[in-house]
Amino acid sequence: MTRGKYDPVAITAAVTGGDVLPSQSSAIPCRVEDVVTQSVAAVEAGASVIHLHARDDDGRPSADQRRFIEIVEGIRERVDAVISISTGGSPHMTAEERLAGALVTRPELATFNLGTMNYEGYPDPARWPSVQHAWEREVLERSGTVVFTNTLAMLRDFAARFKEQRITPELEIYDLSHIGMARYLIDAGVLEAPVRVQFVLGVLGGAGNDLEDLFHLHATARRVLGDDLGVVGVAATGYPMQFRHASLAAGMGLDVRVGLEDSLRMTRAEQAGQNADLVEVAARLVTLQGRALQTPDEVRAGLGPWW
Numbered sequence: 001m002t003r004g005k006y007d008p009v010a011i012t013a014a015v016t017g018g019d020v021l022p023s024q025s026s027a028i029p030c031r032v033e034d035v036v037t038q039s040v041a042a043v044e045a046g047a048s049v050i051h052l053h054a055r056d057d058d059g060r061p062s063a064d065q066r067r068f069i070e071i072v073e074g075i076r077e078r079v080d081a082v083i084s085i086s087t088g089g090s091p092h093m094t095a096e097e098r099l100a101g102a103l104v105t106r107p108e109l110a111t112f113n114l115g116t117m118n119y120e121g122y123p124d125p126a127r128w129p130s131v132q133h134a135w136e137r138e139v140l141e142r143s144g145t146v147v148f149t150n151t152l153a154m155l156r157d158f159a160a161r162f163k164e165q166r167i168t169p170e171l172e173i174y175d176l177s178h179i180g181m182a183r184y185l186i187d188a189g190v191l192e193a194p195v196r197v198q199f200v201l202g203v204l205g206g207a208g209n210d211l212e213d214l215f216h217l218h219a220t221a222r223r224v225l226g227d228d229l230g231v232v233g234v235a236a237t238g239y240p241m242q243f244r245h246a247s248l249a250a251g252m253g254l255d256v257r258v259g260l261e262d263s264l265r266m267t268r269a270e271q272a273g274q275n276a277d278l279v280e281v282a283a284r285l286v287t288l289q290g291r292a293l294q295t296p297d298e299v300r301a302g303l304g305p306w307w
């Protein structure tokens with residue numbers, strides 16, 4: 001799908017994630033109330049999609065269905081937003097744990113990860129943050145051994161479960177091989193086209209984080225998926241690439257994702273105080289380029305009757 005020069009784009013706020021460690025920033029929301037409050041503020045700052053993971057109160061990634069329900073209900077009571085639940089969860093979770101949140105919250109969207117890969121958040125011990133929680137130390141010590149498992153059998157199973165629940169999959173594309181897998185799954189009737197895609201730049205184990213990496217992935221997806229390529233979004237990790245890719249994506253008419261899941265900083269020296277700070281920057285980058293922000297209903301209209 002190609003958008004026109006002035007067509008609106010959507011901003012997703014990825015508010016907490018499962019990879020960043022709470023000790024890296026006190027802004028990362030962990031408790032249910034904090035995730036809800038930050039999500040509401042992100043919507044008020046211009047986000048129309050909220051991408052959610054859940055955490056325990058001490059910040060450990062959680063598959064607790066009750067917490068997911070409380071978060072989603074809390075957001076829906078206060079604002080209109082498209083809900084996107086992670087089924088990536090954390091590479092340390094089982095497949096059932098990863099599916100748990102999406103299956104109980106009736107979200108419009110859930111993430112759909114396309115391949116097994118190395119997935120390294122903290123490869124360099126010299127740069128490990130000092131941590132407050134024992135579980136964070138365990139995560140750091142597992143660095144170098146982390147595999148994000150997404151077998152073909154899992155993909156078939158996740159797709160079938162999404163279909164039962166009428167959840168639109170958002171295909172997370174970290175590298176070129178994931179485009180080939182998307183093509184295979186469409187041809188095999190596992191996924192229905194047009195597929196919604198998000199490029200995820202800068203995960204160690206996936207593609208790089210340069211602007212050229214986005215051009216290359218996008219051109220390849222257009223060639224391989226053709227008319228089966230639907231709405232495309234971009235998520236890039238770290239400062240300054242989150243903002244550079246947000247700007248580029250908006251210029252290209254692609255959706256934009258920002259949030260503390262992907263980057264903790266406003267400048268090299270300053271941490272974001274909350275997700276809404278990052279969304280405000282993204283909204284400015286979008287609107288400065290002559291594009292409006294899509295409303296949640298405009299995003300819903302683009303989901304299509306696929307599932």
Ligand code: KMH
Pocket residue numbers: 014017018019086087088089111112113172200203261
């Ligand atoms: N944490 C991001 C790098 C998911 O949740 O399934 C990728 C992500 C995928 O958001």
Ligand code: ZN
Pocket residue numbers: 014017018051052053086088089111261
């Ligand atoms: Zn995520």
